[in-house]
Structure formats: structure tokens, C-alpha cells
Amino acid sequence: MQGPRVTVNTGxxxxxxxxxxxxxxxxxxxxxxxxxMNIAILAMVNHTAPTSHTNASTESSPADSQDYENGILNGxxxxxPVYDWSSEIQGIILSSFNYGSLLTPLLVGYVAGIFGVxxxxxxxxxxxxxxxxxxxxxxxxxxxxxxxxxxxxxxxxIMVLTxxxxxxTKWAPSLERSQLITIALSGVMLGNFIIFALGGLLCQxxxxxxxxxxxxxxGCVCCALCFLLVYDDPLHHPFISTGEKMYIxxxxxxxxxxxxxxxxxxxxWAILVSAFCQSWAYLTMATHTPIYIRSVLHVNIRDSGILSxxxxxxxxxxxxxxxxxxxxxxSRKCLRLISVRKLFTAIGTAIPSMFLVSLxxxxxxxxxxxxxxxxxxxFRSISFSGIYVNILxxxxxxxxxxxxxLQVIMSTAxxxxxxxxxxxxxxxxxxxxxxxxxxxxxxxxxGLMIYLxxxxxxxxxxxxxxxxxxx
Numbered sequence: 001m002q003g004p005r006v007t008v009n010t011g012x013x014x015x016x017x018x019x020x021x022x023x024x025x026x027x028x029x030x031x032x033x034x035x036x037m038n039i040a041i042l043a044m045v046n047h048t049a050p051t052s053h054t055n056a057s058t059e060s061s062p063a064d065s066q067d068y069e070n071g072i073l074n075g076x077x078x079x080x081p082v083y084d085w086s087s088e089i090q091g092i093i094l095s096s097f098n099y100g101s102l103l104t105p106l107l108v109g110y111v112a113g114i115f116g117v118x119x120x121x122x123x124x125x126x127x128x129x130x131x132x133x134x135x136x137x138x139x140x141x142x143x144x145x146x147x148x149x150x151x152x153x154x155x156x157x158i159m160v161l162t163x164x165x166x167x168x169t170k171w172a173p174s175l176e177r178s179q180l181i182t183i184a185l186s187g188v189m190l191g192n193f194i195i196f197a198l199g200g201l202l203c204q205x206x207x208x209x210x211x212x213x214x215x216x217x218x219g220c221v222c223c224a225l226c227f228l229l230v231y232d233d234p235l236h237h238p239f240i241s242t243g244e245k246m247y248i249x250x251x252x253x254x255x256x257x258x259x260x261x262x263x264x265x266x267x268x269w270a271i272l273v274s275a276f277c278q279s280w281a282y283l284t285m286a287t288h289t290p291i292y293i294r295s296v297l298h299v300n301i302r303d304s305g306i307l308s309x310x311x312x313x314x315x316x317x318x319x320x321x322x323x324x325x326x327x328x329x330x331s332r333k334c335l336r337l338i339s340v341r342k343l344f345t346a347i348g349t350a351i352p353s354m355f356l357v358s359l360x361x362x363x364x365x366x367x368x369x370x371x372x373x374x375x376x377x378x379f380r381s382i383s384f385s386g387i388y389v390n391i392l393x394x395x396x397x398x399x400x401x402x403x404x405x406l407q408v409i410m411s412t413a414x415x416x417x418x419x420x421x422x423x424x425x426x427x428x429x430x431x432x433x434x435x436x437x438x439x440x441x442x443x444x445x446x447g448l449m450i451y452l453x454x455x456x457x458x459x460x461x462x463x464x465x466x467x468x469x470x471x
Contacts (some may be wrong), residue, residue: 015240015249016098016171016180022162022222022229022245023184026125029219030157033132033190034097036211037150037291039199039305041090043208044139048081080207081140087429091422094287094290096147100155107155108162117166118130118232120378124159125226127152129219136209154242156412161407169401170233173248181403186316193312196290200305257401261462265395267394268402270454272409274387277447278349281440282380287418288436289373296433297366306372311377319381326385341390345455348383353441360434387451394456395463406432 085093086354111120131149138146164184172180195215202211233239234245262268289311293304326344329335335343355376362368391402425432426441 015234015237016244017183019167019171019230020183023224024064024187024190025174026121026160026226027184027187027196028163028191029125029215029222030128031129032195032215032413033219034157035195036132036199036215037094037097037135037190037285038198038287039308040203040208040211040288041085042294042304043080043095043203043342044083045085045090070266080136080209083139083143085143087422087426089422090291091419093143093150094422095415097151097154097157098411099151100158108159110431116232117163118230118332120159121163121167122227123224123357124156124163124438125219125223128156128160129216129223131156132212132216132219133362135212135216154415158407158411162295165401165403165407167230167232169335171248178236189312189316189319192286193309193316193374194311196305196312198305200290200300200302200308200336203305204300204302226277238313241382257398258462261460262398262402263396265394266461267456267460268391270451270456271387271390271394272406274345274349274447274451274455275406276413278380278383278387280417281352281444283414283418284421284436284440285356285373285376285412287414288421292433293366293370295429296363298365309372310370314374315377315381318378319384322382323389323419326389336457337393338455341386341393341457342452342455343386343441345383345386345390345451346448348386349444351379353444355379356437356441356444359437363433387455390455390457394458394460396459397463 034203060261069157090326108120132151138149165181168184170179195211199211202208202214229239234240234248237245290304293299293307299307322344326340329340330337352375355372359369359372359376362372388406391406392399420439421436424435428435
């Protein structure tokens with residue numbers, strides 16, 4: 001006599017897919033908290049004051065606020081203080097979020113081993129969200145405290161992102177890993193769109209502090225949801241079915257990391273270097289697009305936020321289209337796998353570099369400039385079917401770990417590029433933008449050339465081996 005049949009939920013109603021949607025909300029939250037400063041800083045800085053080269057932040061006088069209201073922002077209601085921050089200080093503030101990205105993953109791994117990954121993710125999300133509520137007070141206290149808070153927020157964000165990858169190693173079967181992680185990470189793109197679309201409107205209507213209050217509060221709610229429903233592994237989850245638990249356990253295999261072989265792998269380094277160069281250009285645009293639209297194209301803060309959000313919508317759509325097209329070419333055997341990866345990387349790198357170079361020379365036309373920025377994001381999103389998926393090709397067994405490494409590389413670019421951008425612009429507000437675009441384009445092409453030369457798509461030998469010795 002047969003026992004009861006164990007059913008496995010493989011649809012979107014499964015617990016593991018529910019976990020992916022919870023992480024989508026978490027990533028949405030930390031994305032808005034990372035980028036809310038990018039739009040709020042337009043209202044926080046007193047553009048009518050002479051450029052200051054000190055690190056001090058000062059609240060403007062009522063007269064200055066009135067000038068600010070009647071002049072630069074075209075209707076912005078001065079319901080919050082503004083500060084005399086130089087371009088260098090603004091660049092440091094925007095990039096400080098990424099300053100802790102190099103050492104944090106090591107710290108996260110150590111702490112997670114003691115307290116558990118779930119608690120690391122919960123703590124990171126709570127710290128990032130709670131500190132977001134105190135940013136207006138920190139800005140009033142002084143720019144140094146504000147930078148420190150942003151650094152701690154960045155560390156907390158890495159705790160959330162790195163912790164997610166550790167959780168997925170125990171939750172995501174290999175055949176569903178890309179799907180689950182993509183669902184979770186799509187929250188970042190959603191956060192980009194929402195913060196830019198609503199941020200300028202919030203600044204104009206109720207004041208810039210409420211950007212931090214609202215999205216900090218949303219983060220606290222997501223933290224509570226994560227605390228209640230996220231668990232380190234299926235074994236300890238109270239709501240998972242026996243069938244799904246057994247399915248995940250059978251699909252996952254114990255494996256160790258061949259660290260030494262990874263360090264010696266040229267195809268892996270080609271991906272990481274190219275991703276660093278691409279992230280430099282992308283994060284330069286992501287952090288400074290609102291400032292460029294406001295200061296160079298002379299668009300008011302509300303419209304600047306809306307225009308800054310438009311590229312994210314197109315990038316989201318064309319990222320999906322690019323993935324479908326890549327799979328179509330592979331299924332019809334039109335091109336080899338490595339050819340598809342290099343083609344999409346080349347399209348997503350070379351064409352955006354051309355748009356970056358041309359952006360400075362069309363600054364007299366706001367509409368043309370915005371169209372070029374949108375096209376930059378559209379073609380850049382194509383590269384997600386190139387180098388960013390290539391890690392799954394060369395080492396599918398270690399994709400979660402390597403995506404964590406990739407995140408560190410991208411965060412490192414984010415820690416450097418906005419700081420240098422702020423410094424270059426402060427030296428020459430006109431030619432500075434040209435130089436920034438040229439630097440970003442040059443790095444993009446450099447990363448592309450390295451990837452075209454050394455990139456591969458075959459599973460590497462170290463990713464095939466079942467070894468127990470590594471270092």
C-alpha cells in the first residue's frame with residue numbers, strides 16, 4: 001500500500017517564490033534609501049550662494065531661502081533648510097554610501113556565522129531604514145555626521161545584499177536560481193523608478209526631509225515583514241510544506257569554494273573588470289543625472305525627478321527584451337553562447353559610450369539631452385544578457401557566491417566614481433561634465449576590450465571539480 005503522495009509547489013505560490021518577493025520589497029527599500037539623497041540634494045543645496053570649498057554645512061537665512069524659492073527652483077516651496085555645500089562635498093555625500101563596500105562582506109560572513117544570516121539581513125535593513133529617518137537631523141547638525149550616517153547605511157545595505165546571496169544558496173534550486181534572484185533584484189530597478197518619480201514632487205510640495213521619513217518608514221515595515229517570514233533555510237521555516245522542503249534539499253548539493261582557482265581565472269577577471277568599468281559609467285549617471293538635469297539643463301526639481309525616473313522604466317523593459325532575444329538566438333542556434341555574451345556586452349557598452357561622449361555637446365537642448373540619457377540606459381540594459389549572466393555560464397555551481405563578489409566590485413565603483421565626479425565638476429562646472437563623460441566612456445571601452453579578449457562561456461574546470469582542498 002502506497003503512502004500519501006508528496007506534492008511539490010513549483011509555481012509562484014511556493015514559499016521560495018514568496019521569499020523572492022519579500023526580498024524584492026527589501027531591495028526596493030534599500031534602493032530608495034540609497035538614491036533618495038540624489039534627488040533630495042537638489043533641494044538641500046543653496047544654489048544661490050557662492051560656491052563653498054569648505055566641509056561645513058550651514059542653514060540659509062530666510063532671505064536666502066526666499067531667493068532660492070523665487071529663482072533657481074522655479075516654484076519650489078522653501079519649507080526646509082538649505083545648505084552651502086560645494087560640488088566636492090556633494091560628491092562625497094553621494095558616494096559615501098559605498099565607502100564600506102570593500103570590507104563589509106568579510107564582516108558579514110563572520111557575523112552571519114555567529115548569529116545567522118537571517119539576523120544579519122534583518123539588522124542591516126533595520127539599521128539602514130532607521131538611520132534614514134535621522135538624515136534631516138544629521139544634515140542640520142553638520143555634513144560630517146551626515147557622511148558618517150551614509151557610510152553606515154551603505155554598510156547596512158551590503159549586509160542585506162550579501163546576506164541574500166547566502167540565503168539563496170540554501171533556498172534556490174539550481175534550475176530556479178536565476179529566476180528567484182532576478183525577481184528579488186528587480187526591486188532595485190523598481191526603487192530607482194519610484195524614488196526619482198516621486199522624490200522631486202515630495203521636495204516641491206512638502207519638503208525634502210519627507211523623502212527620508214517616508215522611505216525610511218517603508219523600510220521599517222519591510223524589516224518587520226522580513227523578520228517574520230524570512231528564515232535561514234527551509235528546515236526552519238514554519239510554513240513550508242514537506243514536499244517543497246524535500247524538493248529543495250534534493251536539488252541542492254554540498255559544495256566548497258575553489259578560491260585559489262577563482263583568483264587565477266582570467267575569464268572571471270574579465271567579467272569583474274568589465275563590470276567595474278560599466279558600473280563606473282552607470283553609477284556616475286545614476287547619482288548625477290538629477291544634478292545634471294537640474295544644473296546644466298535648468299529643469300525644476302519636480303520635473304528633474306520625473307525625467308530622471310524615465311530611463312529606469314525603459315531600462316526595465318529592454319532588460320527583459322534583451323534576455324528574451326539572447327535566449328531566442330541561443331535556442332535557434334544562430335550564434336554560439338560566447339558570441340551572444342560578447343555581442344550583447346559590446347552593444348551594451350560601446351553604444352552607451354557613444355551617447356556619453358555626445359551628451360556634453362547637446363546640452364543646449366534639454367529634450368535632446370534627455371533622449372540621449374534614455375538611450376544610454378536602454379542600450380546599457382542590453383549588457384545584462386552579456387557579462388552579468390556570463391557568471392552563470394562559467395561557474396553555475398558557484399553563481400551565488402560570485403554574484404556576491406560582483407556586487408562588491410560594483411559597489412567599489414560606486415564608492416569612487418561620484419566622489420571623483422564631484423571633484424572634477426568643482427574645478428570647472430562646464431568642462432567638468434565633458435571630462436566626466438569622457439572618463440566614463442573610456443573606462444567603458446577599456447572594460448569591453450578586456451572582456452572581448454579574455455571572456456569565455458564554457459564552464460571552467462574549477463567549477464566542475466568536486467574538491468575539498470582549496471587554499
